[in-house]
Amino acid sequence: METPADITWRGYSLAERDWRWQRVRENAAKAGFDCVLVPLCVDGRNLHLSLEQSRGSRSDCRFLTQLENAAVILPTDGRKPIVISDEESGNDWVPEFRPVEGSWGKTMAQALIDAGMDRARIGVSGIRRGFYTHGRAFHGVVNHSSYVEVLRGVPNATFENATEVVGYARYVKSEEQIECLRRGAAIAAAGIEKMIELARPGMDEGILYSRVMQRMVSLGSEYYPMAFYSGLYGGARLPRFEDPTEGRFLQPMYRIANEVDAVFGGLIAQEQQPILLGPIPDAWKPAIEAQRDLYFAGLEHLTPGKPFADFMDFVNGFGEKRGLKSLMLMHGRGYGDDGPLFTPQNRGARNRDVLIEKGNVFIVKPIVSSEDGSFDTSWGGCVLVTDKGGEPLIKRTPGMVSIT
Amino acid sequence: MPWTTPPGAGATVFIWSGYSLAERDRRWRAVRENAGKAGFDCILVPLGNGVDGRYMTQLRCSAMALPVDGRAPIIIADRRSSNAWVPEPWQTGREWAEPMREALRDLGMERARIGVVGLKGGLATHCSSIDGVVNYTALAQVMNELPNATFDNATDVVGLVRYMKSEEEIGFVRRSAAVAAVGLDELINLARPGVDVGVLYADVTARLLEQRSEYYPLTLTLDPIGTLKPRHYTNPPIGKRLESNALITNEVNAISGAQLTQVCQPILLGKIPEEWKPVIELQKEVYEAGLAMIKPGTTFAALTDFVNTFGPKRKMKTVIQMHGCGYGDDGPVFTAKSQGNQVRDLRIEEGNTFVWKPMAMSADGRIRFALGGPVLVTGKRTEALFTRSHGMVSIC
Numbered sequence: 001m002e003t004p005a006d007i008t009w010r011g012y013s014l015a016e017r018d019w020r021w022q023r024v025r026e027n028a029a030k031a032g033f034d035c036v037l038v039p040l041c042v043d044g045r046n047l048h049l050s051l052e053q054s055r056g057s058r059s060d061c062r063f064l065t066q067l068e069n070a071a072v073i074l075p076t077d078g079r080k081p082i083v084i085s086d087e088e089s090g091n092d093w094v095p096e097f098r099p100v101e102g103s104w105g106k107t108m109a110q111a112l113i114d115a116g117m118d119r120a121r122i123g124v125s126g127i128r129r130g131f132y133t134h135g136r137a138f139h140g141v142v143n144h145s146s147y148v149e150v151l152r153g154v155p156n157a158t159f160e161n162a163t164e165v166v167g168y169a170r171y172v173k174s175e176e177q178i179e180c181l182r183r184g185a186a187i188a189a190a191g192i193e194k195m196i197e198l199a200r201p202g203m204d205e206g207i208l209y210s211r212v213m214q215r216m217v218s219l220g221s222e223y224y225p226m227a228f229y230s231g232l233y234g235g236a237r238l239p240r241f242e243d244p245t246e247g248r249f250l251q252p253m254y255r256i257a258n259e260v261d262a263v264f265g266g267l268i269a270q271e272q273q274p275i276l277l278g279p280i281p282d283a284w285k286p287a288i289e290a291q292r293d294l295y296f297a298g299l300e301h302l303t304p305g306k307p308f309a310d311f312m313d314f315v316n317g318f319g320e321k322r323g324l325k326s327l328m329l330m331h332g333r334g335y336g337d338d339g340p341l342f343t344p345q346n347r348g349a350r351n352r353d354v355l356i357e358k359g360n361v362f363i364v365k366p367i368v369s370s371e372d373g374s375f376d377t378s379w380g381g382c383v384l385v386t387d388k389g390g391e392p393l394i395k396r397t398p399g400m401v402s403i404t
Numbered sequence: 405m406p407w408t409t410p411p412g413a414g415a416t417v418f419i420w421s422g423y424s425l426a427e428r429d430r431r432w433r434a435v436r437e438n439a440g441k442a443g444f445d446c447i448l449v450p451l452g453n454g455v456d457g458r459y460m461t462q463l464r465c466s467a468m469a470l471p472v473d474g475r476a477p478i479i480i481a482d483r484r485s486s487n488a489w490v491p492e493p494w495q496t497g498r499e500w501a502e503p504m505r506e507a508l509r510d511l512g513m514e515r516a517r518i519g520v521v522g523l524k525g526g527l528a529t530h531c532s533s534i535d536g537v538v539n540y541t542a543l544a545q546v547m548n549e550l551p552n553a554t555f556d557n558a559t560d561v562v563g564l565v566r567y568m569k570s571e572e573e574i575g576f577v578r579r580s581a582a583v584a585a586v587g588l589d590e591l592i593n594l595a596r597p598g599v600d601v602g603v604l605y606a607d608v609t610a611r612l613l614e615q616r617s618e619y620y621p622l623t624l625t626l627d628p629i630g631t632l633k634p635r636h637y638t639n640p641p642i643g644k645r646l647e648s649n650a651l652i653t654n655e656v657n658a659i660s661g662a663q664l665t666q667v668c669q670p671i672l673l674g675k676i677p678e679e680w681k682p683v684i685e686l687q688k689e690v691y692e693a694g695l696a697m698i699k700p701g702t703t704f705a706a707l708t709d710f711v712n713t714f715g716p717k718r719k720m721k722t723v724i725q726m727h728g729c730g731y732g733d734d735g736p737v738f739t740a741k742s743q744g745n746q747v748r749d750l751r752i753e754e755g756n757t758f759v760w761k762p763m764a765m766s767a768d769g770r771i772r773f774a775l776g777g778p779v780l781v782t783g784k785r786t787e788a789l790f791t792r793s794h795g796m797v798s799i800c
Contacts, residue, residue: 004602005645045732046454046537048465049498088636104535127541138498139451139542145523146535206616214610218603222639223619240415244613345414
């Protein structure tokens with residue numbers, strides 16, 4: 001793969017910007033909003049419910065402006081948005097923006113008034129969790145003090161939740177976004193290759209972590225912490241780390257699980273690869289094979305127009321036919337905290353009626369476990385929904401890597 | 405009624421939590437004292453204020469209700485997390501408003517005056533977040549459901565405790581500064597014309613991680629020397645190789661023991677132009693003279709005025725640039741744009757740690773030079789933890 005200096009991609013086009021803005025406007029109009037407000041959101045260092053959620057905290061403003069921190073007022077009638085930011089300078093999409101004067105709340109309120117929204121119906125994105133975005137943040141991501149000031153400053157307007165208005169626009173990816181996710185997936189796979197190259201008994205886990213991150217950043221990924229689990233398998237859950245550890249060394253028969261993410265063009269791709277530092281026990285093989293078969297069978301079922309209920313039932317019922325158990329584990333890919341979210345904990349029941357659409361990109365990583373639950377495995381990667389079903393963004397082989 | 409582990413708890417994430425129980429008790433006691441002086445019955449560190457949550461609990465994600473009267477706090481955590489400081493927190497999944505409300509009720513705060521930490525930016529913490537860091541929907545729900553309680557901003561109640569570092573914390577500030585210096589050394593070792601800047605960024609980041617720093621973005625500028633508004637990169641740049649005569653300004657950050665520090669020293673891929681030398685020399689003078697003023701009792705007004713009038717006496721300009729070290733967004737913050745008018749009366753105290761990096765400029769502002777790193781205020785003197793030789797690094 002090229003290193004960053006030789007990458008020719010120079011950012012999203014203005015057509016991409018206009019496509020995003022137009023999708024949001026259309027969704028807002030359907031919902032009866034006069035404008036959409038993406039308000040100041042809490043930064044991800046402070047609102048950190050998970051890696052995904054923290055990255056997703058300010059994801060709506062990144063989606064609409066490519067600025068790291070901004071508030072956006074997008075009128076539904078086609079006028080240009082008003083963007084407020086504390087960044088040093090603008091970019092190709094938003095060359096000029098309003099600076100923050102006094103406080104974000106005051107500046108946002110004034111901008112709404114300037115946009116003629118003093119008696120409008122205003123849709124606020126990020127005020128609560130959504131189906132397509134901010135799914136992990138039950139209470140949304142909006143900053144308290146500034147939003148209260150907006151409510152006070154524009155007392156005759158009505159404010160309602162509009163997380164889905166922006167969320168649904170984010171749900172379907174454009175060709176430009178898909179190409180960035182494809183590169184991100186390839187970078188994540190390169191990170192996994194580095195892990196397989198270095199993971200040996202005696203290896204300092206902190207150094208291993210550093211080398212994998214170095215590999216991905218050196219290929220142009222933004223830094224996105226790898227989730228790293230290691231330990232002898234059996235009974236208890238493996239501990240999860242998101243920073244380089246101290247004093248931990250890999251041992252024979254250690255199992256390594258991971259979520260290896262790369263961010264390119266602002267979009268998070270993820271690949272996942274279980275590793276065992278030893279020969280794979282025969283007792284594990286049926287579940288590993290079933291997980292591979294489930295992954296490929298699942299791709300065939302990942303077709304546009306199908307509700308997630310059908311897909312969930314297929315995945316969750318797959319293992320039983322082989323005397324095993326299977327569970328759906330997947331979620332959207334994008335600017336962060338993309339949905340719908342299906343985990344063993346939440347089972348994704350609230351998402352059953354959400355439809356799969358062409359141009360969706362998911363991390364698909366179903367879990368298969370032995371009947372008694374003593375062993376489980378998950379392998380996965382980024383999948384694009386096409387007319388013919390799910391298409392992995394990069395080709396990898398499902399299974400567990402054995403390092404002997 | 406304690407909340408117990410819900411089914412949707414997710415995998416526990418382990419983060420560094422190595423401070424002693426004595427350190428915990430020091431922090432909680434000091435916060436209680438500040439809260440009592442401010443007339444609060446209780447302090448609430450709510451959802452959204454993750455940095456103060458970490459300071460008070462060593463958990464990655466938590467909320468806390470701390471009564472001023474000395475009773476034990478109620479701490480809410482997620483993902484089954486706990487540690488030596490907080491062995492049995494209330495556990496939640498993704499629902500935070502209800503346990504926060506219940507915690508306040510359990511503590512009898514229905515009619516109390518509750519100090520909310522992080523509601524607004526403070527003097528010494530959350531300095532860049534003028535509107536604070538609190539989650540709207542969760543706090544609004546708590547306030548609606550406790551209509552007889554009053555909720556006021558209490559950012560400085562915790563902030564002014566964070567402002568003063570203990571011996572334990574200072575030990576980690578020292579280590580963090582040493583790690584950041586290793587990162588800067590790596591940058592100096594590797595920066596050469598033709599180098600892919602994205603790879604350089606990755607290599608310096610990896611060097612910091614190898615030293616077991618938590619991640620914090622490295623900031624670089626790369627444009628030719630003399631560029632008036634160089635672009636700042638906080639991610640690996642795409643399509644960039646270093647060129648001769650590039651001026652690499654940098655902020656190399658490290659986190660050890662949760663203490664964020666920073667070092668910075670400009671690097672020039674070429675010979676230092678003659679016209680830059682007086683500015684660099686002026687920065688050395690103001691750095692050292694200012695350092696001598698950073699001692700207990702000095703107000704920030706005095707330090708600011710001293711630095712900002714230092715340059716004109718030499719027919720150039722100098723501007724104070726500094727901020728606190730600590731858990732993140734520590735203050736007081738002085739930048740070229742923000743001169744800290746709200747903290748002019750605040751005094752420097754023993755146990756403060758700052759990143760000290762005053763800027764010197766030519767009279768027309770075209771040439772700008774800043775260098776510096778962490779300093780530690782002790783009883784008698786201020787110790788600079790940045791020990792590289794002063795000057796611009798020239799790589800020819």
